[in-house]
Amino acid sequence: MATRKPPDTGNARPLTSDELAADGNSFEHAEKLPKDVQAALLLHQLDPFKVEMVNHKALRRYSGDPLDPVRSKWFGGSAKPRKAMLAGRFKNGVRYCGNDMQPLWVLGADGRRTYSDTRYPWGCVCKVNTSAGSGSGVIVGPRHVLTASHVVNWAASNGVNGSVDVHRAGGAVSMTTAITNVHAFTRVTGSIGWTEMDEDYAVLVTAARIGDIFGWFGTRTYNSSWDGDRYWFNIGYPGDVAGGSFPIYQDRRWLDEDAWDFGSGRAMETDADTFFGQSGGPMAAFWSNGPYVVAVVSSQSSSGERENFCAGGSDLPRLVRRALDRHP
Numbered sequence: 439m440a441t442r443k444p445p446d447t448g449n450a451r452p453l454t455s456d457e458l459a460a461d462g463n464s465f466e467h468a469e470k471l472p473k474d475v476q477a478a479l480l481l482h483q484l485d486p487f488k489v490e491m492v493n494h495k496a497l498r499r500y501s502g503d504p505l506d507p508v509r510s511k512w513f514g515g516s517a518k519p520r521k522a523m524l525a526g527r528f529k530n531g532v533r534y535c536g537n538d539m540q541p542l543w544v545l546g547a548d549g550r551r552t553y554s555d556t557r558y559p560w561g562c563v564c565k566v567n568t569s570a571g572s573g574s575g576v577i578v579g580p581r582h583v584l585t586a587s588h589v590v591n592w593a594a595s596n597g598v599n600g601s602v603d604v605h606r607a608g609g610a611v612s613m614t615t616a617i618t619n620v621h622a623f624t625r626v627t628g629s630i631g632w633t634e635m636d637e638d639y640a641v642l643v644t645a646a647r648i649g650d651i652f653g654w655f656g657t658r659t660y661n662s663s664w665d666g667d668r669y670w671f672n673i674g675y676p677g678d679v680a681g682g683s684f685p686i687y688q689d690r691r692w693l694d695e696d697a698w699d700f701g702s703g704r705a706m707e708t709d710a711d712t713f714f715g716q717s718g719g720p721m722a723a724f725w726s727n728g729p730y731v732v733a734v735v736s737s738q739s740s741s742g743e744r745e746n747f748c749a750g751g752s753d754l755p756r757l758v759r760r761a762l763d764r765h766p
Contacts (some may be wrong), residue, residue, distance in 0.1 A: 446659055480517040486600035486643075487617045492760055494702075500759040502659050502702070502752030505578070507728035510558045510653035519553035519560035519673075519687050522607060550679060550686040550711050554607035554646065558653045559729045561605045561612060563673045563685045566642065566718060568600035568617075572682060574674030574719035575602065575642065576731060579762050580649040581615075583642040585718030586734050586749070587626035590640055604648050608683050611704070614719065615646035623703070623753055636705035638736040638749035639718075641761040655722060656730040657755040660704060662695045672710045674719025674735065682715045693721060693733065693748065704751030706733060712746050721748050 453461070509515060553560060564575040564583050573589030583602055591598045605612040656697040671689040675682045691710040708721065712735050720731040735751030 456586050484601060484616050485618075486599050488619045490621050490764065491625070492617060492621065492623055492757065496752060497702075497756045497760065498729065500756040500763070502756050504658035504730060505656050505755055505758055505762075507559070507656035507730060508649065508653050509728065510561070510651065513556055513561055513652065515558040516555070516560070518689070519555035519557070522552040522554035548711050549688040549691075550676065551688065552680055553673075553683040553687045554610075554684065556605055556652075558610055559655060560685075560687070561652045561672070561720075562655060563605055563675075565603040565606045565675045565682070565685075566600065566617075567603065569598055572715055573717045574715065574735070576673065576720040576722075577604070577649045577652055577654040578641070578758050579654055581647045581765065582649065582654070582758065582761050583644060584655075584720065584731060584734060584758065585640055585642060585753075586736055587622050587624055587638045587640045588736075589718045590622065590625075590642075591618055591642050592625040592627050600642075602642065602644055602648070602765065604652060605685070606683065607685065608680070613646065613648055613651070615644040615648060616727065617642050618645050619643035619761075619765060621757055621764070623757055634747050635736050635747060636701065636703040636751060637753065639734050639754055639757065641757055643761060645763045655720060656725075656728060657758045658730045658732055659752040659755060660693065660695060660706065661751045662733040665694045666692050668692050669723040670708070670710070670721045670732075671723065672716075672719055672721055672735065674712075674714075674716040677712035677715040678713045685704045686716075691721070695750075702751050702756075703749065704733075704755045705736075706748050707734075707752060708733075708746050708748050710735065710746060710748075712738065721750075 542584035562577040566573045566575045568591045570591035575583040578584045600617040603611045622640040628636045668690040670691045693706045697707040719735045721733040722729045722731045733748035736749045
């Protein structure tokens, strides 16, 4: 009977750092990656996105009139999403009225519920991923996602990349696409000034035309005559619910615009329950032709009473129009 030869294990010990360095610490690929394998990879390589800042003068070229929503051709619709049965937190600073703000508070009984529903408009929810962490957003055009400015990583001037997950629900995601461009009015980082929160929004341009598949929300300017009325719903990805892996839905929320704020960017308080990761999620309501966003979730007060704030105003639809004009 032949004696079985032990396997060749090479060196009797692991390589040292010096030995690895002498070996070049890398190797060349043996073959070129086949096209079918490349197609199967999600975001094989992300290029840095381009930032396009806009000032007041340039933004006035665009109308603040409402931009209409568009329904999906392939997904049905519903007034409320289906509930989901459940089996990173990042934190950026915002300043408002001379106070440091932080996202975000849950106020009283938590009104948020997880959902998993790709019907319109609930399939338009987005999870935004950058090197700053993750936030929330919503599709507002053929390849346009509205989010909060502070969700974008403004710490680095170049070389920053990011992606958007369309309707991530647990381990499933309807679509993932790279961010190619970012349109913003203010780089909200916590160091701009005491009025920056009312301009805390940005429009992301994506590589894929996700809106053509899932449809999109309309955008319009908030009217202070709606203060205190419970028209509004919110969707997004809070880190304290299911680890930020399922979208949440809450409805019958109110907004209250600050009386002293007369600019084109407007801050407003809300009773929506919010937490880290929900920043950039839409505050929206249904009109006869579909849902419109009037503000995005921004921040919370860090002292005194617990208050949550959103950012809106006529600059919000103007910024969306500019992104649509520059990147149809």
